[in-house]
Ligand SMILES: Cc1ncc(C[n+]2csc(CCOP(=O)(O)OP(=O)(O)O)c2C)c(N)n1
């Protein structure tokens with residue numbers, strides 16, 4: 001008898017899982033980080049320990065006074081040592097025979113800059129853990145300073161628009177690509193407008209973190225720092241994908257694959273027009289940003305083609 005085909009879960013199925021966060025939490029209205037954390041909790045489940053750092057996620061992950069705001073395990077860590085602390089936790093759980101997902105859950109400022117050294121070290125050692133970076137493209141919790149994840153042209157409190165400058169004048173660090181060069185079992189990008197794609201990647205992350213280091217990079221708009229309306233975060237995520245500003249891809253055991261093909265990419269202006277931090281940009285500056293986006297996407301495409309049939 002033919003074996004019954006396993007039904008793939010659809011995204012709505014995940015919303016039947018328990019929401020592990022309480023109803024009222026200390027994130028700004030419309031913050032993509034809230035949807036992100038709730039979604040991650042639903043898919044990762046209660047046997048997950050989040051290793052968090054000072055950031056916009058900290059007030060919620062830490063809880064208030066004696067009350068917790070979620071039902072996940074949580075270890076509050078320094079920004080510099082998050083991946084080393086997670087290394088200890090992961091090794092301990094395995095030694096004690098405890099089945100747990102150890103997940104660093106940090107902002108871009110930690111992953112791309114302050115905690116980069118220990119993260120890169122843990123990846124090189126192929127520690128069995130997941131590192132999830134929610135990328136809101138700056139140090140939001142301390143007042144919207146630029147990080148190396150801030151894109152070219154964006155206005156922040158340390159790259160202001162005025163007589164001495166016109167937003168950030170260097171490119172955004174391509175951290176997911178950098179992490180994929182560590183030769184780790186799994187790297188993926190995801191965002192909140194494409195939840196089915198994101199869910200699959202979280203499921204895969206769980207499996208692959210039993211083999212070694214997994215890196216997930218999640219595009220996560222900040223309504224306050226980006227100066228966007230509170231009901232527009234998902235629209236901004238979608239525009240980032242449709243313009244190839246933030247392509248959705250994965251690298252599994254060194255095989256790169258675009259997981260959501262955009263047949264006719266829109267000009268990057270479709271994204272910058274929605275976001276206050278880009279509003280001042282001149283035609284030439286937008287062209288520079290567009291050529292940066294094109295260049296990165298061509299590298300990704302070449303990697304996908306080059307590794308498709310590789311052993
Ligand atoms: C070693 C260290 N440097 C600086 C800080 C101050 N600090 C606290 S939260 C924060 C912002 C973190 O930015 P990010 O990781 O991107 O998270 P977000 O606030 O954007 O969610 C900074 C710089 C710190 N706590 N530790």
Ligand code: SF4
Nearest residue numbers: 028031056222223224
């Ligand atoms: S400042 Fe930005 S990232 Fe932080 S809670 Fe508010 S909207 Fe979210």
Ligand SMILES: [Mg+2]
Nearest residue numbers: 107108109138
């Ligand atoms: Mg940040």
